[in-house]
Amino acid sequence: MKRKSLLIAAAAAVAFWSGSAVAQSTIKIGVITDRTGNARFYAEPVLSGIRLAAKHINANGGLLGKKIELVIEDDGNKPDVSASKAQKLIDAGVVAIISNSSSTSSQQAQNTTIKTLTPHVTHNGSDSLTRKLKHSCFFQIGPLGSIQIKTLMSYARAKNYKRVALVTDNSALGQIIAKFFKIFLIKSGVKVVVEQVIPAGSKSALPQMQKVRAAKPEAIFQAGILSREMVLFFRAYHQLGLKQQILGSFNLSIPSYLRTAKGLMEGVAFIDAYDPRKPEVQAFIKVYTKEHGKKPYSLPAYGYDDLGVLVQAIKRAGSTDKVKVCAALKATHKWVGVLAAKGTSYSFAKGRAGYPVEGAVVRLIKNNDHGPVVHSGTK
């Protein structure tokens, strides 16, 4: 019995003994995505954007004369698996890694990329991803929670809100966005009179929204990202006859809300990460529609820019050497991608979160569709 167990343990250990010989005829970019877990439905559209970008670049002569090869790993949105998969990608010889599952998973994967000094890019919008870390080669390209709230605040400035409600859910990202919403609301002298969480698995948001109603806020800031729970939020809002303006995060730009919360979102202001007035966006829409036969929204654009940022850096670095790519990424200055408002551009020169502070736009839901841009930037 004992001998058997030990033998098995030893055999398993030996089974790992394998080398990795890499012949580089392509430029490998690693993607950690979620195809089996609960972030799958957000990760897949982003992945389609990454793929589209790779196809587009390869069709136009490739990168440094080589073709881009995407090496894709599934982490099932499990943080510890994500860290292992990051290592697997690095061992497979990728130049850089794109993290495309939840921010918790990206966070755990960072630990591997820090140790190996591998360029690591994600569109996760959590401020804490870069604040907590001393990772010099980690870059966020999505609008941070802080940028989203600043943009919303600037949009709402004319309305001069003094007392607002803050509603979110109990997902990791929803909590982090809410945290930054709160910090900036307080900074701008706005009082958060009531804070409510609609946890996953709720059957109704009525108790929370009654509390919101009782606190008589002038507006409701919405930071949640769980789709079902957000529908509960909208339903309770209407059932309780609330009339306050709702100001929501980028999450409400996901089109499936227009189907599940049909008719419930009229007039809601939400952050969008891209600006349809921009020529780059129009071009992206054309390419995407040709490929997939339907109009894209911001999630595929996140993926498109994830790769876009990396590619422009590698081009400037003129090499796939990690240190050089890192330096080039860091030196990214005034790069214009699909994301971000007209007239703004990416610069990592100052920090590791490159989404332009003025880059987010506010749109309103009109006729159950994403309406025109009503505001952009934080000024």
Add this chain to the structure above:
Amino acid sequence: MTAGKTFIEISNLSKRFGGLTAVDDVDFEVREGEVLGLIGPNGAGKSTTFNLICGYYPANTGSIRLDGKEIIGQPPHKIAALGIMRTFQHNMPFEGMSVTENVMVGAHTTLHGGLIPVLLGTGRARSEERALRKKADELIDFVGLSEERDTPVTSLSFGQGRLLETARALAGEPRLILFDEPAAGLTPSECVRLSEIIRGIADRGIAVLLIEHDMHFLMSLAERVVVLNFGSKIADALPQDIRNNPAVIQAYLGDAAVIGADTENGSGADA
């Protein structure tokens, strides 16, 4: 085969379940090394008395004294540690364990080392384990299961299971073993074998308390018989006197023929 001094003394024992008095002011005693029969019609309170002795239920009133010390209120495992072991009416082996291991569990109360010596793997812990295994093997030989040592417990026959339970109870070095209808369900030859074993147990100086419906089996073993009816004791006498006791005959009226009849087959299970 002479009974020694009294070591368990039961007095004024009563147990009620809701409105039903299952055991009503019963008293009797068990002497060292004797085989004491406990009989009575169905529902007379025999099994309840058993379970009171083993500590499964607390008694409502009365006392059970072992060497003069009250044991009512002690949980079953403490009672076992005091030297009272039992077998079950329906076999209850530990199915996931070997025959030897089953018997070794029976010796649980005789072990003295704690967990620390086991973890340290001290010589004493090891020698205790070796001695225990040897003792278990001897007991398996004693009940005649030597051939079945490696058989999975689940494939033992019913009679073999009964023998296993007997060996398991003996492993605890008990002063008293309670048998709950041991002959029920056994073949005639198994009955003979078991009654030899029970006699052998008594010869070792261990007292036996025997509930049994098979009067032939019981009468051939018991040195003294206590009869219960509707929870009360109605007789406490030598086997030969029981057969002629009018109160007992009255109690068994419906089953009068059973008393003294030479039943070849064991009577059915006590439902």
Add this chain to the structure above:
Amino acid sequence: MGAAIRWGGAALIMCVVPFLLPLYEMDVYRKMLFWVALAISYNFLFGIAGQMALSHFAFAGIGAYTVVILMTQAGVPLLLAIPLALGLAGILAFIVSFAATRLEGFYLALATLAFAQLFIVILDEGGALTGGTGGLTSYKLPLVFGFEIQGPWLAIAMALVLLLTLAFLLRIDRSWYGRACRAIRDNGEAAAAMGVDVKRTKIMAFTLTSVMAAGAGMVYAFFDNTVNPPVFGLENAFMLLFMVIIGGSGSHLGAIVGAVLLRLLQDMLEPFVGQFHVMGLGILMVVVILVQPKGLVGIWDDLVGRKRAGRRKAKP
């Protein structure tokens, strides 16, 4: 003497291997060791002591979080933080174990599942102490005698925890205590009649194995230098159960086989079946339960048994 050589050999191999492996394989290897360490202690609790508790992974989380919080927030040195974290896990386990003495079968599963849920709620709402939903990150193990413990050295630490756990469990399993646990699993009433203190034995089994889980969790906390609630959630609690069942519950070897197999499954199967590899887990579970309730080691035993029986027949 032979035993010492075998254990020493196993320890040597398990400690040398991580230095030979490429980094990814090393990382998978040490995480696999973590799962194996949890699976063997869980096997003792579930397979041998018969307690279907779903709190085991939560205790790994308690160990991990406690040691990190003690070191990074309270400034407790490592050598003191370890016993303190184990002690806290032990006390909590001792309290929870009273549920195990009152509840059986799936009722115990439900109660411990509720405890595991409660643990996650507390982590999520713990504010700065637990880092909330994002967990704690970017801490580091302090230098031990000027030496930085990381990478394969953590694999060694986990290997030692695993071997210690295994040695511990094998010893008690083959003693009076292991027999008492099995007896309670098979028939609590009969065990009590044999003088086994059912309550005490159950409490001990639950507390001991939970502390072992906490020990493994403590090492795990420094693998990626981050701990967060999703890792210690219900999904992994059930995964542990699947490992033990598929490998063969009640068997130490089974637990090891189950943990190694399921951890490797997602890496071996994924390249071939892609998104369907998680479903493979469910299918494997159903098939094992239907075909061989003793798990994969049961199949092995059957094969060996048949071969032996065949040989025995052939001889005379």
Add this chain to the structure above:
Amino acid sequence: MADLLELLVSATASGCVYGLIALAYLLVLRPTGVINFASGEWAMMGAYAAYVISDAGGLPPILAIPAAALVLAIIGWLTEWLTVRPLVERGAGHLAPILALLGMLVIYHQVVLLSFSEDQYPLDGPFGFGRIEFGLLAGSYQDFFIVGATIAIFIGFWLFFERTVWGRSFEAVAINRRAAALMGINLRMVTALSFAGAAAIAATAGVLDSPRGSVEANMSLPLAVQGFSALIIGGINRVEGALLGGIVLAFAEDLTRRYAPIPSGLALGVTPVLLITFLLVLPNGILRAKEAK
């Protein structure tokens, strides 16, 4: 006051959904002794079935409910036939079917996850979400519809168990399988029908609940947890216990969220705390078993 009454209407509707899931657990648990953690998956699959039926099949919502229940009844029956019956016939222990069903849970979940391309789908209720008032009681059509449908289902089951020969035979099996078999009751049929019925009821719960939010794969685990919590709170011995447990649980959750002075995230602890308390203090739940007749 108006707030409280409005909350109670909505909480009652939530409680009814929990109660139906608890009933799905109960229907399997009583005759077989098996707790089926996949009940939450059945509810989720029922919601997806209703979506497909009403979206692609064009059936009106009121007909999509029985249609989804029927689809799930078939799945429930197949589940029993494939994974539980072989185990029962082999005489495997109580735990084996529970574990096999856990395996099925993973399979169900993955099949749904991989068969649909978006994370959520809308499902319409038969009467929409208009507001309706009965004196002081006010709530949405859907809430009142959930309550009405649930009461009808529970009355139906109560009558079935109390008044019909078939129902009695289910009860007999629940009390003693062997004795019931000796009485000539077809155990196989009873078990198969229990699973089919449980799946249909779980599906109904999913279909009733989904219009309030949406149809999505993630809805299964919370429903499974809330369902068995309701079951334990109400007591596993009586059909009406399931409904009572569900309503008590929903009230506890919603009233805590509304009135307790704690962060609303911490209110998530209500369910596990209630579950642990009931298991340890009142393991038979609120409703005791009826005295044997």
